[in-house]
Amino acid sequence: MNVIRVGMADLGTATSPDSLRTTGLGSCVGIALFDPKAKVAGLAHIMLPTAASADEKNRAKYANTAVPLLIQLMEQKGAIKRRIIAKLAGGAQMFTFAGQSDLMRIGPRNVEAVKLALSALTIPITAEDTGGNCGRTIELSGSDGALVIRTAKQGVTTI
Incomplete structure (x- = not known):
């Protein structure tokens, strides 16, 4: 099993048994996508809500451009x-x-x-751990779609 690191303003995909991990989620959002039948996982670490233009070079940085790109790579x-x-x-x-x-x-x-981008593509959100005032590290399993969330204040939870 490999753990694939996803950086800030970055995204990646993995298949079972590999997993994806990103650190430093403060105001950024980790978008964890999973196809349970194909056992394909995708993780994006977005920094900002929307790209200023369609010509934006780093599509992984923005919610509105990262979601469609991540789905395309998973497909x-x-x-x-x-x-x-x-x-x-x-x-x-x-x-x-x-x-x-x-x-x-x-x-x-x-x-x-992120919720708007997912809704536009009819991708259901099955769980979330958002808001608050503490940073998070997350790891998405390519085997079962479990999302492990680590915080300094709340410890470790799995959704």
């Missing part, structure tokens, strides 16, 4: 879109400031954008 490994399910983690509000504008709500805005 190349045998996944079928109608079987894919999603789990989300991250989207924390790491810092608060007096008189904070909506632009500073990066974590919640990221979560909203």
Whole structure:
């Protein structure tokens, strides 16, 4: 079994028995996708809600461009879109400031954008661990789609 690392503003895919791991999810969101029949997993670590233009070079950085790209890469490994399910983690509000504008709500805005992107492609969200004010490390199993979430404050949980 290999653990494939997914960096910030990055994405990757894996098949059973391999898994995918990303660290440093603060306001970023980890989008964990899984096709249980094909046992194909996909993980994206998005930083921002939407790309400024369609010409954006790093599609993995934004919710609206990472989700379709990740599904496309999973399909190349045998996944079928109608079987894919999603789990989300991250989207924390790491810092608060007096008189904070909506632009500073990066974590919640990221979560909203991911949900919109998944909804547009009819991908159901089966579980999530989003919000709060602490960072997360996640690992997605390519065998069963289990998403292990590690935080300094809440310890380890699996969704």
